[in-house]
Amino acid sequence: MKLYQLLSVSLLVLTLASCNFTENINVQPDGTGTFALEMDGSGFMAMAGDQALKGLDPAKNKKSIDSTFLFKQIFEEKKDSIAKLAPEQQAALKKLENFVMNIKMNPEAKQFLFSMNTPFKSINELDGVMESMGSLKDLKGKSDKKDNPAAMLSGLGNNNSKLSFSYNGKNFIRKAIVSKEALNKINADSTGMAKMIFASSKYTLKYHFPKAVKSVSNPDAMFSADRKTITVEYPFTDYSENPEKLNLNVVFE
Template identity: 65%
Template structure:
């Protein structure tokens, strides 16, 4: 199934003291529009419902799986620990052609977000080992471009920098980027960052501002972001 329109948005709301909230939102409504009755039937059979509206925390999941998690390595357990405060929200409505997925978490310091994807990569690795058929969900794999994101906020400046594993990124390009290009050909990856102060300058030439210059939005083709994560790097200076 080709996900012809699946858009990703990073929403970041930073308070003056450096605390705030982070959310990753995925709008796969284009998938619903394309799949039609077949997806409706699939959802109905697997979930006994044509409408899904579910909210849960990773902390609840990990508590239920604590015995299995205790058998993981110290590094894997630490990576999962970073995900405990994430809340997940899934909304599916085939009739309304709606498919929305979001993960959000509060943070005490912007820098705490820099390794936020470690836990998701750990979950992906664990799932891969337990998948007897070796199947792969393109939506699950879509966020893994082997780049860690380093965030920093001083009150006067803000930065978002992708730290790239060039060897791993080259392997992605060689092994699977062709499939990614086909699946996410018309998808977008968007940054939408709200700050407590007006922005004076921003390094990314494609950035757009709100009327009060406190919100910065940057949009790139998703495949472009996967190939070149550094294109969404930002250096912001406040007034």
């Protein structure tokens, strides 16, 4: 199945169904680690059934799909367009070049999983990554989704906030900063159909650390048995309308 066809289905799931999103970070003892943004759209597959694959190859749409794409591959194909972008746009795309995208679809099991993940040498490398996804629409200078399927993902991490991370072995901090102007815009835009679509969606933070956690600023955080993994679940509307609610301060033992 072609990249555009897979992304078309992914976009359909993102826009027509309630999905569960997980921001997954795994920090190693030396400060390196992995970051992943994961989406579970299995509820949509269960609801829509074969209609979810309408328009795809009918001879293949009953089969399971497990496809992986490298952002470097997409950027290489669009290198001429990227070279024409402003320096700040090119720098934003540079932050995404190590991302790997995976799509898993199993019609019989009613499974639809989507993820984007990347390694990092220091967690500070993740600063601005979510906002950088908005630059995907600029690969051809406009959001032309037929010629630029990556543009479909341009709004996935954009909630009008600036997100940063820090880790020093004693503390871990996730901080989103929203300007008053952006917040007013969010509230103005977060009505009607878009709000109804994501009303039952969840956005979960799941972080694994090399040390046991002593305390977390969010009292609803759940701990693994060894206290090295914390999970905090939020309504997706908090992520999109009140990003600062997801700010987190973790203290280690």
